[in-house]
Amino acid sequence: MLLFFFILFPILLMSMFGYIYPPVPKSNLNTGSIGTAFPNLPVSLVKMDDGQTANLIAAQFIQISQQQGLFTVSESASYQAARNQLVLGNIKGIVIIPQGFSDALVAGQPATVQVTVDETNPTTASVVQSEISAVFNLIGSSMSAQNIHNMDGDRVNPAFIMQPISVTRIPLINGVSSSFQFLAPGFMALTVITGSLQGVATAISREKEQGTMDGLLVAPIPHRSIILGKVAAQTVRGLIQGFLILGLSMVLFGVQIYGSPIIMLIVMVLGTASFVGVGIIMTAIAPDQETAQMMTLILQFPMMFISGILFPIDQLPGWMQYIGKAMPLYYAADALRKVIILNASLVAIMPDVLILIVYTFLTMTIAIPLFDKAMRR
Amino acid sequence: MTLQRTELAPLSEYAIETHGLTKKFGSFTAVDHVDLAVRRGEIYGFLGPNGAGKTTAIRMLCTLLSPTSGSASVDGYDIVKQGNDVRKKIGLVSEKMIMYPRLTALENLMFFGRLYRIERNALRKKSEELLEMVKLTPFKDKLVGGFSSGMRQRVNVIRAILHDPDILFLDEPTTGLDPQSTRFVRDLVKGLKQRGHTIVLTTHIMEEADELSDRVCIIDHGKIMAVDTPQALKDKYNTSSLLEVFLGLTGRELRDSANERISMRAPMGRM
8 A cells, every 4th residue: 555655656647647748759851750649540531622633632641641650531521520520529630621622733822731620638639730730741842842853853952942951859868768758857856855755744743643752752862863863764765765766667668867876866865855844844833643744745736746847847837937946846856857867967966956955954944943842832 | 971960959859849830721721830849759649630730740840841931840950941851860651652563562662762872782681671570571572563551551661661760750550451450550650669769640540549659639720739648638638538539629520621621722732
């Protein structure tokens, strides 16, 4: 049970988010490969033009879609019929080749293909639309290449006219980049930090309720030793959890580590230290174990969404980014990601590290006296 | 570090002294200007209905709660200013057992003993002796979680005396125990007195207080109602039972409401 919540739950969450994100599209006009995160989506083709060119292009669309595993294409007699299918949820998009399509092209005019997508699902809708465009771009470019060749013979490279400047990416790291590569360090940081936060809160409240805290408090030891003991124990547990999650992500999702495990360890210890004080503060405030747990949960849930764990923080509106950047989790995840993916040195992540150290001091300065006071109120 | 008693408080005949000791939780006064004087080596029965302020007073003396006003010294040390010195001198058996159910009897003793910086080998020897004294040697390596309440309380009591505290606070040590264990614990308390410990004992069982205490202090609504030997109190009120004395002083009405008041107004006080 415990294992499930501490290890399997983050992994489950990570796998869901990892698969939800469409990977970076690897379309390449030169090789004609488009690539998709959602293979074989059902779409309908409505052909309102029966000209030779229209038929040819429709056939090319079907062929490319099926070859590349983008869509399974069915043909519909009318737009209304296709629309009914889309409303029923049987198809995800409609491609319409309108009347006059062939005539326009034969007359040397650009022609338009119309698209309707299932707008109840924005993610699928945008994927379907962009992939349909990509397929027609592909068809279109081979047509232009042909046209240029017809006009100019072999004197010019058609690519020079169609796309005089192109962009290619030099990979920052060798190997495959995937959503998991982004998610795994974040989840590691999340698990370690929230795990120890909750662990400390729970452990202290449990001892209070159980009565053993009295045994510790009545012994001639300073209160900060009690706190530090709890923190140390929960940090070790958090670290084991974090590395287990990293290990599982390597095995299950092919996540690769390029950086030093020692620096990773330093970042994780600092990440924990930066936030564990908050757990102590909550324990000091909360009257019982349940309330303490509730409070940590309320804190940790939004933190998961706005600290750049599940998606990059840049996707958030400005004010939310500020809140996200106020969370130590953001810096721990950021540093960990740089170390794991980019093999960053300790110097390279120094700003993150310094912020985490400042957080540690701030929270601990508040937490220790507060704990002291709460224990003998 | 050697222990230095303060100039102000030389080794007196009193192990515990309080002057106007008061604890308020919000507007509720749990302990109201209490003056106590517990003599060295005596068993001091601390009696009162639920919510009378016994536990609050004991928790202040153990440095687990800070007093609102007044002062108190335990073995000559001020409970506010010299908390750490006080803690070295006292042992506590509180209402809740101070023991980790997931550790064995011996592990519990070793853990708590180490908090007093008792050297490991000496501690093990001492723990085993004490376990033998309470007849738990065969169970020393068993998890405390599986113990009966009587067995647990025996471990709990010896845990409190591992470091040979001068003063021992026993808060209802026989509550919830079967007659055999009750007898055993009472004899244990007498034995501890023989070993020279000063004992502050709270109990709701008047015959227990009568049997064990050298003197009893009856407290109600945070105030002291009477302090004397059980015999003197019985003589004074012309009865043969301490229970009659107690009921005469504290009344016969039930005290559920007072108890509720404490838990409502002072949720933090009982940590």
